[in-house]
Amino acid sequence: xxxxxxxxxxEIEIDLVELIGVxxxxxxxxxxxxxxxxxxxxxxxxxxITPKYESTTKMYIINRxxxxxxxxxxxxxxxxxxxxxxxxxxxxxxxxxxxxxxSLDIDNKELKKxxxxxxxxxxxxxxxxxEDSSPEMARAIADSIRNSASEHIxxxxxxxxxxxxxxxxxxxxxxxxxxxxDTAIGGAVGAFFAIVIIxxxxxxxxxxxxxxxxxxxxxxxxxxxxxYVDERSGETDKKSKRRKRSKSDRxxxxxxxxxxxxxxxxxxxxxxxxxx
Numbered sequence: 453x454x455x456x457x458x459x460x461x462x463e464i465e466i467d468l469v470e471l472i473g474v475x476x477x478x479x480x481x482x483x484x485x486x487x488x489x490x491x492x493x494x495x496x497x498x499x500x501i502t503p504k505y506e507s508t509t510k511m512y513i514i515n516r517x518x519x520x521x522x523x524x525x526x527x528x529x530x531x532x533x534x535x536x537x538x539x540x541x542x543x544x545x546x547x548x549x550x551x552x553x554x555s556l557d558i559d560n561k562e563l564k565k566x567x568x569x570x571x572x573x574x575x576x577x578x579x580x581x582x583e584d585s586s587p588e589m590a591r592a593i594a595d596s597i598r599n600s601a602s603e604h605i606x607x608x609x610x611x612x613x614x615x616x617x618x619x620x621x622x623x624x625x626x627x628x629x630x631x632x633x634d635t636a637i638g639g640a641v642g643a644f645f646a647i648v649i650i651x652x653x654x655x656x657x658x659x660x661x662x663x664x665x666x667x668x669x670x671x672x673x674x675x676x677x678x679x680y681v682d683e684r685s686g687e688t689d690k691k692s693k694r695r696k697r698s699k700s701d702r703x704x705x706x707x708x709x710x711x712x713x714x715x716x717x718x719x720x721x722x723x724x725x726x727x728x
Contacts, residue, residue: 493637509616511577
């Protein structure tokens with residue numbers, strides 16, 4: 453069993469080496485696809501996609517069971533209610549109040565898509581992030597939601613206080629799109645598709661290219677090979693050879709007579725070997 457396994461592993465290794473060779477021979481195609489996809493992605497990020505800005509605010513929720521001190525039971529209870537806080541932040545009363553305060557011309561569903569609420573593990577800090585095409589509007593919505601949600605949570609959950617941890621910041625750079633990052637990703641995706649296309653063409657190509665393919669795929673020994681000569685190219689080669697031969701014959705038949713001076717020879721004049 454060992455020789456068979458060794459032969460199979462050798463065949464797989466040869467195929468991989470051949471595949472790598474095919475990819476290297478088509479490296480120009482991979483580079484062109486990657487560059488083209490990267491350029492398209494860059495143009496989309498700069499001229500087509502609208503930049504988005506994110507503004508984040510944080511608040512801390514305190515829920516005491518007694519009026520004296522904050523106990524561990526209070527902290528544990530508050531941690532268990534974090535999901536409730538997340539739902540209350542994006543509840544309809546809060547969204548309605550924010551829309552009315554800022555005179556937003558969007559419905560609650562669209563406003564809710566702009567808001568993301570997170571509560572870090574083992575904490576009672578609620579992080580509210582708002583995304584908008586305007587950095588000023590993103591900050592205004594975040595602050596308005598925090599203020600409205602604080603009052604709504606205090607009324608519904610009967611909490612003692614909701615303190616502000618961080619005011620909403622004014623974003624200076626867009627959160628999306630990331631031009632350089634997205635361009636690199638687009639170029640990598642384009643190169644990946646080029647590699648996939650090359651591999652598919654290589655796998656689907658079942659033509660015989662050399663004698664080794666005959667022995668490998670057909671399991672037939674090759675006794676000899678006859679070179680293929682194109683008839684047209686053979687005729688042109690013959691014609692060119694004939695032309696060269698005719699030119700050489702003409703040159704050999706042409707005799708040159710040295711003339712030492714400008715003397716004109718008359719009929720009947722004898723010329724010696726010295727030319728006199």
